[in-house]
Amino acid sequence: MESNPLHPFELHSYVPLSLFGLDISLNKAVIMMWVVIALASWLLYMAGRQRRLVPTRLQSVAEVLVEFIRSMILDTMGEQGMRFFPFVATLFVFILFCNLLGLIPGTYTVTSQIVVTAAFALFVYGLSIVVGFALHGLKFLQILIPPGTPLWLFPLMVPIEIVSQLARPLSLAVRLFANMTAGHTILAVLFGMALSLPIFLGWLPFVFTIAINGLEVAIAGIQAYIFTILTCVYLGDAITLHGHAEGAH
C-alpha cells in the first residue's frame, strides 16, 4: 500500500488517443465510465424488458428507482418537469453507478474528479438558465428577487442573489467531488495506518475501514440523490420562477 493517501486518485494514460488535436487518451477513469454505462444500461434494459405484473427483484429495484426519480421531479417541477425525466434519471443513474462502482477496491471513482462533477454542475446550471429564459423571457430575471422583498431592499438583495446563483454550480460540483475524494482518502489513510502499525494496534484502523466502507455506500447513494434533487430544484426554479427553493450550499 502506498504511503500517499491521494495515490488512488492518480491517473495514467493507458492508450494515447487524440481527436482533432484534442487529447482523449484512455485512462482508468474512462474505462470506469464505460463499465458504468455498460452495467447501468444492461441492468435497466433487463429490468425494463420484462414488464411483469408481479415484478422480479431486478424489475422491482428499477421501478423503485424510476418511481423515486419521478416523484422527485413531480415534487420539485410538477407535471411539466417530466420532460426532463430522461436527463435527470440518466444523471442520477450515472452518478450513482460511478459512486458505487468506485467503492470496489481496485476501481476508480469517476466522480472524485472535479472536472467531471464540474461539467455536470455547469451543464445543469446552464440548462436551468436556458430553460428559464426560454419559458419566461426577461421576466426570468425575477429569480434574483425573492418573493416579498420590499423595493428598498432590491439594491441589497439582487447582488446577494447573484452570488447565491453563482454559488449553485460551484457548490454542486465541489460537494460531490469533495465527498467522493474525502471518503476514499480516509479509507486510504486508515489502510495506511493499519498496515504500518504493529498488529496489536493495526486491527483498530482496519475495523474502522470496514465501518467507513459501509458509510461510504450510504454516502454514494446520498450524494447521487443530492446532486439530482438539486438539479430538479434548479430546473424547477427555472420552470415555476416563484417558490425559489434554495438548496444547501
Added chain:
Amino acid sequence: MPQFDTQFFSSLLFWEWVSFGVLLFLLYKYAFPGILKALDERGQKIRENIEAAERSRAEAERRLAEYEARMKAAQKEAEEVVAQAKVRAQHLMEENERQMSAEAERIKAGAVREIEQERRQAIEDVRRYASELGLRIAEKVLERSLTDADHQRLADEALTAVAKDLEKT
C-alpha cells in the same frame, strides 16, 4: 491533488460527455419506456381491480339488501298466513259450534213437535175409537135406531164422559 492535474481534463471531459450521451440514449430508448410502461400498466391494473372490487361489493350489498327485504317480506307473509289460519280456525270452530247447537236445537224441536203430534194423534185416535165404541155400545143398549141428531148428541155426551175420564187418568 491528482484531480487538479489538467493533463487529463480534456480526455475526462470528452469521455464523460460521450459516456453520458450514450447512456442517455440507451436508457431513453431501451430502458425507461419499458419500466415506465410496466409502472403505468400496474397502476392501471390496480385501479381497474379496485374499481371491479368496488363494483362487486356494491353488487353484493345490493343483493344482500334484496335478500333481506325478501326474507322480511316472506316472514311477514308467513305471520299473516298463520294469523289468518288462526282466525279461520276460530271462525270454523264458532261456526261448527253454532251449527251443532242449531242442529241440536232443531233435533230437539223436531222431537218435541213429533211428540206433540204423536200425543195429538193418540188423543184423536182414542177419541175416535171411544166415540165409535160408545156409539156401538149405545146402539147395542138401545137397540133402536136413532136419528142422526140423536147419534151426535149421544156420542158427544159419551165422548165428553170418556174425555173426562181420560183426563182424569
